[in-house]
Amino acid sequence: MNTMFSEIAWLIPLFPFVAFLLLLASGRSGQGLGVTIGTVGSLASLVLSILVLMEHMSDGSKYYQDGFKWIDLGSFQLNIGYEVTNLSALMLVVVTAVSFLVNVYSAGYMKGDERISTFYSYIALFTFSMLGLVLADNMLTLYIFWELVGVCSFLLVGFWFTKPAARAAAKKAFIVTRIGDAGLLIAILLLFWYMPDHALDFVRIENVFEGQSGTVAAGVTTLIAILIFVGAVGKSGQFPLHVWLPDAMEGPTPISALIHAATMVAAGVYLVARTFDIFQASPAAMETVAYVGGFTALFAATIGIAQNDIKRILAYSTVSQLGYMMMALGLGSLTGGIFHLFTHAFFKALLFLGAGSIIHAVHTQNINEMGGLGSKMRITAWTFGIGALALSGIPPFSGFWSKDAILTTALHENPVLFVVGIIAAFFTSFYMARLFFLVFTGRPKGEGRIHESSLTMTIPLIILAVFAIGAGFVETPWNNTLGEWLTGAAGADHSGSGLVMVVSTAVGALGIYLGWLVFVKGTIARDAVSSRAPWLVGLLERKYYIDEIYAAVIVKPLRGLGSLLNAIDQYIIDGIIAIIGGTAVLLGRGGIRLQNGQVQTYGLITVLGLVILIIAVVGRRFWS
Amino acid sequence: MLSSYLMVAAILFCIGLYGALVKKNAVIVLLCIELMLNAVNLNLVAFSKYGVGASLTGQMFTLFTIAIAAAEAAVGIAILIALFRARGTVNVDDYDEMRR
Numbered sequence: 001m002n003t004m005f006s007e008i009a010w011l012i013p014l015f016p017f018v019a020f021l022l023l024l025a026s027g028r029s030g031q032g033l034g035v036t037i038g039t040v041g042s043l044a045s046l047v048l049s050i051l052v053l054m055e056h057m058s059d060g061s062k063y064y065q066d067g068f069k070w071i072d073l074g075s076f077q078l079n080i081g082y083e084v085t086n087l088s089a090l091m092l093v094v095v096t097a098v099s100f101l102v103n104v105y106s107a108g109y110m111k112g113d114e115r116i117s118t119f120y121s122y123i124a125l126f127t128f129s130m131l132g133l134v135l136a137d138n139m140l141t142l143y144i145f146w147e148l149v150g151v152c153s154f155l156l157v158g159f160w161f162t163k164p165a166a167r168a169a170a171k172k173a174f175i176v177t178r179i180g181d182a183g184l185l186i187a188i189l190l191l192f193w194y195m196p197d198h199a200l201d202f203v204r205i206e207n208v209f210e211g212q213s214g215t216v217a218a219g220v221t222t223l224i225a226i227l228i229f230v231g232a233v234g235k236s237g238q239f240p241l242h243v244w245l246p247d248a249m250e251g252p253t254p255i256s257a258l259i260h261a262a263t264m265v266a267a268g269v270y271l272v273a274r275t276f277d278i279f280q281a282s283p284a285a286m287e288t289v290a291y292v293g294g295f296t297a298l299f300a301a302t303i304g305i306a307q308n309d310i311k312r313i314l315a316y317s318t319v320s321q322l323g324y325m326m327m328a329l330g331l332g333s334l335t336g337g338i339f340h341l342f343t344h345a346f347f348k349a350l351l352f353l354g355a356g357s358i359i360h361a362v363h364t365q366n367i368n369e370m371g372g373l374g375s376k377m378r379i380t381a382w383t384f385g386i387g388a389l390a391l392s393g394i395p396p397f398s399g400f401w402s403k404d405a406i407l408t409t410a411l412h413e414n415p416v417l418f419v420v421g422i423i424a425a426f427f428t429s430f431y432m433a434r435l436f437f438l439v440f441t442g443r444p445k446g447e448g449r450i451h452e453s454s455l456t457m458t459i460p461l462i463i464l465a466v467f468a469i470g471a472g473f474v475e476t477p478w479n480n481t482l483g484e485w486l487t488g489a490a491g492a493d494h495s496g497s498g499l500v501m502v503v504s505t506a507v508g509a510l511g512i513y514l515g516w517l518v519f520v521k522g523t524i525a526r527d528a529v530s531s532r533a534p535w536l537v538g539l540l541e542r543k544y545y546i547d548e549i550y551a552a553v554i555v556k557p558l559r560g561l562g563s564l565l566n567a568i569d570q571y572i573i574d575g576i577i578a579i580i581g582g583t584a585v586l587l588g589r590g591g592i593r594l595q596n597g598q599v600q601t602y603g604l605i606t607v608l609g610l611v612i613l614i615i616a617v618v619g620r621r622f623w624s
Numbered sequence: 625m626l627s628s629y630l631m632v633a634a635i636l637f638c639i640g641l642y643g644a645l646v647k648k649n650a651v652i653v654l655l656c657i658e659l660m661l662n663a664v665n666l667n668l669v670a671f672s673k674y675g676v677g678a679s680l681t682g683q684m685f686t687l688f689t690i691a692i693a694a695a696e697a698a699v700g701i702a703i704l705i706a707l708f709r710a711r712g713t714v715n716v717d718d719y720d721e722m723r724r
Contacts, residue, residue: 597723600653600716604645 005051006064006084012052012092013131015044016099016124023121034117035107038124042100045131049092056089057485065137065203076198083137083202086486087338091134091270094345097467098262099127101460105353106254108456109360119159123258126152130263134270138201139188142271146184146235149264150177156259157251169250176244180234184271187227194220202274209277218282225278225285228271229292236268236322239296243547245319249311253356256311261318261348266341269325276334290330294410294417294424297323299544301427305434306540309365310355313435317391318348320424324406327417333409335475335483340406342482343398343471347390350464354384357453357461358439367438374440376450379458381440383465388436390468392429393508398472400505405475407500422507429508433515441520629670637663650707650714654700661693 019041023034067081103123110116129148136142151174158170192198194216195208208215216224232238237245248260259265272279272289279285300319307313321344328336357380358373359365374381390397393404403425410418444450452458475482517523542548594605636659643656665686672682708714 595723597720598717599719599722600645607641607645 005055009052009084010082012045012048013128015041016127020121020124020128023117034120038120039103041124042096042103042127046096046100049096052084053089053093056086067137080141081137082135087273088134094342095130095134095263098258098345098349101463102254102258105457105460108454109254109356122152122155133267139191140200143188149267153259153264156255157248159251166250169247173244173248176241177234180231180241183227184231187224190224206277209281221278222282222284225282226288228275229289232268232271236265237319238292238323238326239299242319246312246315249315253352253359257349257352261352262345265318265322269337269341272329273334273338286330290327290417293323293326293330294420297327297424298420301424303540303543304431305427306537308368310367311365313431314351314355328406328409331409331413335486336405336409338486339475339482340402343402346464346467346471347387347399350383350387350461350468353461354380354387357457360453361450367435370439371442372444377452379452379461383461385436386465386468388432392432392512393425393504395505398468401472401476404501404504407504411500422503425504426507426511429511430515433512434519437515437519626670626674629666633663633666648715648717650704650716653716658697665689
């Protein structure tokens with residue numbers, strides 16, 4: 001077994017890190033270099049990642065782990081290291097590929113931005129942290145990179161910090177994911193407490209929890225699994241912590257593609273996949289994951305219908321697709337979840353970059369102000385269409401195969417979630433049809449000349465479109481390559497997948513047809529629903545009032561508590577300090593007045609002191 | 625008998641102390657200090673006559689004290705006159721050199 005490239009896998013995250021350091025060091029003088037350094041760094045990682053992946057594909061399941069001792073505390077030892085499994089090798093390629101394409105794309109999209117160098121350094125830092133997260137071999141290392149990724153997300157969402165909305169979105173993204181991070185931290189502490197030898201590395205976690213050996217009590221296992229899932233919920237934008245993801249669309253569009261569609265939000269799914277044995281040891285946790293995922297998939301898909309901002313529609317579709325992945329993991333299908341993550345990364349990055357190309361051309365994000373772009377932006381239109389079809393689950397595009405894998409599992413395991421998945425798939429294809437038809441067909445609405453974006457922006461679109469078509473064939477009902485390679489077990493049960501394929505295709509096609517009827521042909525009036533049930537449309541447009549509910553239930557009481565604590569600080573704590581200070585000042589003033597140079601005063605005080613002394617001495621004799 | 629002497633001496637001392645601390649005229653302050661000294665002398669004499677180990681040593685000591693008190697009064701008056709020449713006042717409130 002040759003592990004040549006896996007042995008140097010630690011170099012993969014280092015390339016972008018070096019790029020980040022270089023850009024940081026060059027400061028303002030490096031404005032022109034940003035693009036080159038960032039792109040070269042990510043290209044180097046991409047090449048090495050592909051080599052590692054090929055090595056892993058060549059002769060079956062392979063594993064490489066290396067690291068060094070970080071902290072030695074008595075019997076406990078903490079290592080920092082990396083490990084390359086088939087799962088992480090796959091993730092490496094996904095992350096570096098999307099990162100590289102986003103780097104190329106941003107050269108066109110961010111052209112002329114005066115902070116483009118900073119932008120590239122942030123992307124490089126993000127790529128570094130994400131790759132570190134993927135390669136981490138224990139929970140603590142993973143947590144460190146997990147937080148770094150969160151910081152990068154904060155920096156990039158708030159990249160245009162002069163916009164108040166971007167500032168608010170960055171803060172929201174940071175604070176909301178922090179709630180999830182707290183859960184993950186507690187889970188890690190619990191693991192540390194209950195694991196034999198306080199081991200935190202994934203290998204030993206796997207050994208302990210595999211087959212429910214009972215080393216860790218069932219209740220604790222469930223608690224740990226749920227808390228890890230809370231972390232994943234925060235990062236992957238699952239209900240109820242999904243609120244930050246749509247707001248994060250205030251960041252530059254390439255960032256939305258890289259972080260908030262393809263890679264970072266997948267970190268939650270990756271985390272659950274990585275600690276899958278803990279989840280499998282606890283049926284209750286698995287059920288929670290499945291139901292939260294299923295609910296999020298449907299919930300976000302319905303919101304997507306009523307949004308008007310092109311990026312927000314895609315954001316809600318991301319939330320919804322991540323729900324699918326979680327549902328697959330919760331139903332026990334590691335392959336399904338990771339497969340969907342893999343295909344979704346490509347077609348969602350494609351959709352976001354396509355949206356960026358559109359926004360770049362028309363300078364608006366409202367789809368009602370667009371129209372008729374299809375003839376003017378042919379490449380964008382075609383590639384966007386491919387992405388939309390892949391997302392809608394139309395064969396033979398990649399999304400079809402991965403969604404099919406998930407739905408087949410759901411049909412076997414839990415018919416309720418199967419129905420939920422099918423309904424969500426219908427809504428998905430409907431809102432994508434709405435988006436596509438409103439933007440690319442019909443009459444142009446905006447003024448000014450609209451032209452296709454530059455080559456640096458269209459080439460990544462074409463490459464991603466190729467992946468969006470082809471990536472699905474690694475795992476089909478007749479071909480379990482990915483599943484066997486990923487889990488090492490024989491292929492999943494595919495009986496009944498024929499039915500699933502027919503149903504999901506039919507539902508997807510129905511959604512698109514309905515979208516065509518409403519938004520192109522006009523057979524069904526566009527206000528058919530809004531005129532009859534305005535409350536329903538309002539409910540969807542306001543995203544089920546989740547933000548408002550949070551503001552009323554959580555933000556306001558916390559603000560109240562904050563101002564109360566502030567008042568305590570200001571009046572009680574500061575008051576005590578003011579009293580102490582005032583006493584010292586008063587004492588000083590008294591001291592000054594005593595020093596008046598009058599011998600008689602000094603004498604008087606001396607006498608008084610003597611009298612007090614005598615009283616004390618005599619008094620002691622009387623009272624003691 | 626002893627306690628009467630001591631009582632008179634104590635009263636004398638207190639009057640002296642009061643005057644020394646309160647009076648504004650420097651000459652009176654000086655006189656009050658003499659009063660306090662004499663209260664001490666009275667004590668010494670009383671103890672030498674009626675004390676437990678009565679002896680003449682106390683009275684001898686008193687003579688010395690009177691002599692030294694006379695010298696001290698002379699020095700005090702001299703300083704006071706010098707001060708009066710320099711400052712033009714005998715009010716002790718105006719003597720606040722120690723403040724500076």
